Structure formats: C-alpha cells, structure tokens
Amino acid sequence: MSTWPMRTLRGLMCAVAAWMPSSASAGDLDISKLSSNLDLASLSDADLAARSITILRIGNVELTSGRIVASDPLVGPDRPALVRAVTPGEYPVTxxxxxxxxxxxxxxxxxxxPVRWELAVIPGQDINSLKGDEFFGYPVDAGLGCYMDADTYALIQEREKQVQAEKSTSDINYYDDVLAPELEANKDDYAMHRPISGKRGNVAIFSSGWGDGFYPVFWGLDAGGRPLVLFTDFGVTENADGRREPGGQ
Incomplete structure (x- = not known):
C-alpha cells in the first residue's frame, strides 16, 4: 500500500477566516475580501520588484483535457477538476x-x-451556500500545492506502480521515492514533475506559503468571461506587497 507523507511545516498558517468579514453573505460574496493579492497576476516585472516580490517562471503545464486540478499533489492528486475548463494546451506557471x-x-x-475575478469551485460546491466567513478552496496537508490536468492523475498512478515494481513492494512513499530529488534541486520551492517520461502530462508543484492550511483559487476573466489566469493565494502577503509582513504596521 502506498503512502502520501506529510512534509515538515515551514511556519504557522494565518487564520483564513480573517480574509472575509463575518457580516458578508453568500449573495454578496466580495472576491476582494478573500484576497487582496490578485493584482500580482497583472503587475509588470518592474512593479513586482519594487514591491519586493520575486517571480519564478517555472515552465508550462501540459493540459491534455483542459480540466484543471488545483490541490495538494501528495494527499489530493485525485481531487475533482475545477468546474470551469480551458482549451487544452501548454500554459505557463508563475x-x-x-x-x-x-x-x-x-x-x-x-x-x-482580468476585469472580473471569481472563486474557483469543483462539482458540488455552490457559492450561494457560503455563509459568514466561509469560502471554498483546497486543503493542504503536505506543505505543497499544484496545478495539473485531471488526466495526469492516471500517470501518477502509473509511476507509482513502476516504483512498486522496482522496489518489489507495494509500500512506497511517492514524496521520498519520486518527488524529493526534483524539489530539492529547487530549494524545495517547486518542481515541474513529469510522472512518466515520454508521455504528455506534467504537474507544476510548489511550496504552499506558510505550509499546511486551506487555500482559495480564483479565475481571472476578461470582459467576455474568457479565462485569462488561474490564481492561488497562500496568504503570505497583503495588498500584493512583499515589503511589509501581513498585519504589520
């Protein structure tokens, strides 16, 4: 039986409830209250540098079906894809x-x-059901987040079987046996993981800010409702600014 281990926390997760006031109702869901960092996706390199934000362009994710999974890649690689899909293709991750x-x-x-932002949801999640300070996102228990195509999960399972055969045991650790060297090569911050060499379908894996927690994902849309960007906020900054610790004076 395979195991999906928990990575060491890099810090304490800020309380996500603080991102949305308790007086808000589902019908009045204000995306700006869920994240004040959405401008990061549109600022120029110079503006980001002026705000002490460092950008890392880690490569393209191959979306073979256009159905996107945003999740913890170790404990939730089988998470349902987001309801909104995009045209299959290769898209850069920053x-x-x-x-x-x-x-x-x-x-x-x-x-x-983007001229409009919306909270990303998976099947069964209804924005109108949210109350008070609630919001939808994905749980992290291994200190990592990811973007990948829903079809790529089958490749992860295939890689897992390969490792099991190589080690002659069903008890493997995907992080230690597969991912660790790829992440360590990038200071444990990220990896562009291809489960099966020669097959299309890879996973953009990245450290999840303060570590384990619950994180929202947003769609940035143009005036016609076309997706321009998908954005995950890990609650490390406020107001798209890295010059002052969140909550600082």
Whole structure:
C-alpha cells in the first residue's frame, strides 16, 4: 500500500477566516475580501520588484483535457477538476515569492488584465451556500500545492506502480521515492514533475506559503468571461506587497 507523507511545516498558517468579514453573505460574496493579492497576476516585472516580490517562471503545464486540478499533489492528486475548463494546451506557471516563501501561484491562459475575478469551485460546491466567513478552496496537508490536468492523475498512478515494481513492494512513499530529488534541486520551492517520461502530462508543484492550511483559487476573466489566469493565494502577503509582513504596521 502506498503512502502520501506529510512534509515538515515551514511556519504557522494565518487564520483564513480573517480574509472575509463575518457580516458578508453568500449573495454578496466580495472576491476582494478573500484576497487582496490578485493584482500580482497583472503587475509588470518592474512593479513586482519594487514591491519586493520575486517571480519564478517555472515552465508550462501540459493540459491534455483542459480540466484543471488545483490541490495538494501528495494527499489530493485525485481531487475533482475545477468546474470551469480551458482549451487544452501548454500554459505557463508563475510563482510569486515574498518573505522567503511562495506567496502565490498563477497559470496564464491569455494576455490581458482580468476585469472580473471569481472563486474557483469543483462539482458540488455552490457559492450561494457560503455563509459568514466561509469560502471554498483546497486543503493542504503536505506543505505543497499544484496545478495539473485531471488526466495526469492516471500517470501518477502509473509511476507509482513502476516504483512498486522496482522496489518489489507495494509500500512506497511517492514524496521520498519520486518527488524529493526534483524539489530539492529547487530549494524545495517547486518542481515541474513529469510522472512518466515520454508521455504528455506534467504537474507544476510548489511550496504552499506558510505550509499546511486551506487555500482559495480564483479565475481571472476578461470582459467576455474568457479565462485569462488561474490564481492561488497562500496568504503570505497583503495588498500584493512583499515589503511589509501581513498585519504589520
């Protein structure tokens, strides 16, 4: 039986409930209250540098079906894909670092500044069911987040079987046996993981800010409702600014 281990926490997770006031209702869901960092996806390199935000362009994710999974890749690689899909293709992933941590991650589908943002959901999640300070996101228990195509999970399972055969045991650890060297090569901050060499379908894996927690994902849309960018906020910064610790004076 395979195991999906928990990585060491890099710090304490800020309380996510603080991102949305308790007086808000589902019908009045204000995305700006869920994240004040959405501008990171549109700022120029110069503006980001001026705000002490370091950008890492880690490569393209191959979306073979266009159905995107945003999850903890170790404990939730089988998480359902987001309801909204995109055209299959290869799309660049960018990480935004602040205070020595990955503060946010984005996947870009087209150029342009979003005119509207919406909370990303998976099947069965209803925005109108949210109450008070509730919001949808994905849980992290291994200190990592990811973007990948839903079809890529089958490749992860195939790689797992390969490792089991190589070690002559069903008890493997995907992080230690597969991912660790790839992440260590990038200071444990990220990896572009290809489960099966020669097969299309890879996974953009990145450190999840403060570590384990619960993180929202957002769609940035143009005036016609076309997805321009997918954005994950790990709660490390406020107001898209890395010059001052969140909550500082």
């Amino acid at each position: 990480l935004y670092e602040a205070f020595g941590r990955v503060a946010a991650a984005s996947m870009r589908f087209a150029e342009g500044r």
